[in-house]
Amino acid sequence: MSLAAPATILTGFVTLLAILISIAMAISVARTRGRTGVRAPAMSGAPDLECALRVQGNTVEQMTVFLPALWLAALYFQGWLPALIGLIWCLGRVIYMLTYAPDKPTNRAVGFALSMLSVIALTILAAIGLLGAWTASSV
Numbered sequence: 614m615s616l617a618a619p620a621t622i623l624t625g626f627v628t629l630l631a632i633l634i635s636i637a638m639a640i641s642v643a644r645t646r647g648r649t650g651v652r653a654p655a656m657s658g659a660p661d662l663e664c665a666l667r668v669q670g671n672t673v674e675q676m677t678v679f680l681p682a683l684w685l686a687a688l689y690f691q692g693w694l695p696a697l698i699g700l701i702w703c704l705g706r707v708i709y710m711l712t713y714a715p716d717k718p719t720n721r722a723v724g725f726a727l728s729m730l731s732v733i734a735l736t737i738l739a740a741i742g743l744l745g746a747w748t749a750s751s752v
Contacts, residue, residue: 620696624687627699631676634706638669641710660715668710675706675728682735689742695735702731 615621642665646652649659657663679702686695705727712720 620691620693621687623693623696624683624699627683627696627703628680630703631679631699631706634703634710635669635672635676638665638672638710641665642669664713664715664718668713671709671725672706675702675732679728679732679735682732682739685739686735686742689746690738691742695738698731698734698738702728702735705729705731 642662645659645662645665649662651658651662656666679699683695683699686698705724707724708727709721709724712724714720
């Protein structure tokens with residue numbers, strides 16, 4: 614795998630997009646704090662703030678498994694598929710953020726499912742790629 618390969622560069626852009634999404638969610642929390650008047654370190658008091666905090670927290674949790682799975686799949690499975698699945702994860706996180714509302718919390722299910730299924734798919738690709746690399750090096 615070359616760092617200049619198009620699939621590697623796309624994986625880098627997907628990683629950058631995931632970072633930007635995380636930053637956007639942090640900004641959303643700050644703006645919601647300002648709009649609701651709930652000052653830090655308080656974590657409750659306004660349903661909108663609680664939703665923004667949950668979206669941000671869940672995304673940070675997801676990133677801890679998404680990024681390693683993305684890069685392991687990109688390194689060992691190779692090709693465009695890991696980056697494309699990574700884009701689906703990013704889309705899922707945006708949908709999750711846009712649909713998580715205090716009056717309809719179940720709306721977030723589609724975004725959550727897209728991102729969780731993406732992580733599972735990347736983990737499977739990484740495992741397939743690692744097993745292939747291991748068997749190839751054992752010969």
